[in-house]
Amino acid sequence: MSELRVIFAIARSDFSYFFRTKWLMAVLLSLSLSDMLVVALVYKRIMSIDYFKYFVPASIIMGLFAASMDVGRRIWLALREGVIQYELSLPVSTKGLVAAYLIAGGAAALVYASALMAIAFLVLPAHAIWSAIVLLPFLFVLAIGLAGIAATLAAIASTHGEFFFAFQNIVQTLLLVLSTVYYPVNVIQAYLPQPLALAATYNPLSLASEALRNYTFDGLPVELGLLGNILLTSVFLAVIGAVSYYWALHRFQVKGKI
Amino acid sequence: MFAVETEKLTKRYGKTFALKNLDFTIDDNEIMVLLGPNGSGKTTLLLILATVLKATSGSAKVMGMDVSSQSTRVRKILGIAFQEARGFWRHKPADILRFHAKVCGVPKAEREERITNILKNLELWKGRNKLFMHLSGGQAKRQEVAKLFVQRPKFAIFDEPTSQVDLRGKRQIWEQILKLRDEGSTLLVATNEVREAEYLADRVTVLNSGTRVVCDTVRRLKDSIAGGDVVELELDATDIGGLLDTLGQIEGTVKIADAGSNKLKAHVSMAESWVPRMTELCYENKARILSVRVTEPSLDDVFLHFAGRGLSDES
Structure with a gap:
């Protein structure tokens, strides 16, 4: 079996594990659906702006974020349960193993976010579907980048019990507060110093939610510049994550623990 | 050429030596049993040969390939059954075996037949669709060794293959291990069960505190006392x-x-x-x-x- 086939087989196994965890699915779906169908629709009726169009893209990106970060939980479990030793004995390079996890994280997040998008399409015009299809590959790269971050957190937290969840919450808070996922950029500029506002603008989560709002929900024409920015910032995250996780595995092989 | 060869193999965890200048060989198509008490370095040696851990110094080769610099190639010909069964809680024994067989390149046409036979042979058939987290200790251990019987690797490593398994199960596992050898595999079995060593070994290497004490056939070792x-x-x-x-x-x-x-x-x-x-x-x-x-x-x-x-x- 070629290296690539083994990578995809491992990725597929991890991908299916995400959807097997029924309690997690129930929590994620109930949160996402209540945001989309309750909060957004109710607020739309009591606010002057179309809050549904603003908030649902945020929910979808949040869903993508949460699902891609879950790969960190699975890696943390693999380290804790010793499954990582088994995986290091499989006929795949250590780099291939890292790639498999990131691909699985990206794919699981993309499927989850796509399901949320499909629900939103019940109330959106048909042309929005095409814009969403154009965005999917970029959202996939973004999810891989986020999975890389989650993998790094898992590796760091592996010897510290439940710290992974604390680390995950810290990163989640930072990435979401410093972004335009839930509020417009002028709000951030009004309350945060200029460097942080700039970071929020180029946060890949901000870029993705802006793209989703503009092209899918508002029907604006797709701009390559914004898509390029999503790609660049996401690849940056993915490289950091991949290198960190590879380093963690190497350290495990040398020290017998992370 | 030896199937497995280590030269001055050393593994250190901080100041503690798990293996110390270990010279060790396994001939092709033999069952080498590693015998030693807890902490003698058996598992560390197995994990280095399985490319899971990296040695601090010295070298180790499997079928002529260096386990450190050619780890991916080594992984293609080996299989390891760990001391503690490795599996995600929500996976089922049949799924775990299917995944393992697929990743390790077992031909598609043979996979289901091999898996069915081994599950039945090791009395896991009834529990094949249970979640891994619901398996008993003995069932999880059988499931762990079953991976190798389905895979049939050129070099098979077993770390205490029958710990937590009842007497009947031990016998079933031993028969499968001998069958693997008869089909051409080279095997390394670590144990601290004397009966297991006597039943399986073509040769025995006695390890103590990370060093090789003696290596020979069971007969000659006994006669040497x-x-x-x-x-x-x-x-x-x-x-x-x-x-x-x-x-x-x-x-x-x-x-x-x-x-x-x-x-x-x-x-x-x-x-x-x-x-x-x-x-x-x-x-x-x-x-x-x-x-x-x-x-x-x-x-x-x-x-x-x-x-x-x-x-x-x-x-």
């Missing part, structure tokens, strides 16, 4: 004292004593050659032999002899 075999004789004779002196002259006699009631107890090096000579001498001295009982040393005695402590003693 001077006075290790114990022969108990019951005779129909009146002159036991005279016979004691005569039998004491047989080559390989370490100690012989009157055990009372016309019985003698002899500690000899090799009972196989001592007993026929003893029979001849008894015949010449007109002493009728009523019974002979030979007890050979166990591998625990072998370990005690070479390492200066028993297998069950904690380091």
